[in-house]
Amino acid sequence: MSGLLLVLYTSFLIDHFDLFGLRQVWLYYRGRPYTPPPFSARSLYKYVRHPMMLGLLLAFWSVPTMTWGHALFSALMTGYIVVGIHMEERSLVRKLGEDYCRYREGTSMLLPWFPDRRQGASEDGTTGVPAEGGTT
Secondary structure, X not given: OHHHHHHHHHHHHOOHHHHOOHHHHHHHHOOOOOOOOXXXXXXXXXXXXXXXXXXXXXXXXXXXOOOHHHHHHHHHHHHHHHHHHHHHHHHHHHHHXXXXXXXXXXXXXXXXXXXXXXXXXXXXXXXXXXXXOOOO
């Protein structure tokens, strides 16, 4: 249950309406061009790059009774999510450039307790990425 609540919460953090295409339809209807929302690392995104995927993984793996079928489903979905994250991150690096690279260097992919400490992250763990969508 907590995994699904995490998915719902993070969907609103990244603009729920943009995520499901409602904002794009509204802008098209009004004759305005689509502009993607600005990059920001706020709330859970300060600790984990993909909290929505973490919520899905929690929902898949934390069931009261784990059958062989559900274990297979969870394992396959975990693989699908990991591959999807890698593909999404390549796209985000192309779209957002250096801002996303700095964010990625100091923020864990899925587990907040194990931040990625790649070359370029500062000693205090800050990455130079604005917390609320501003510019550095």
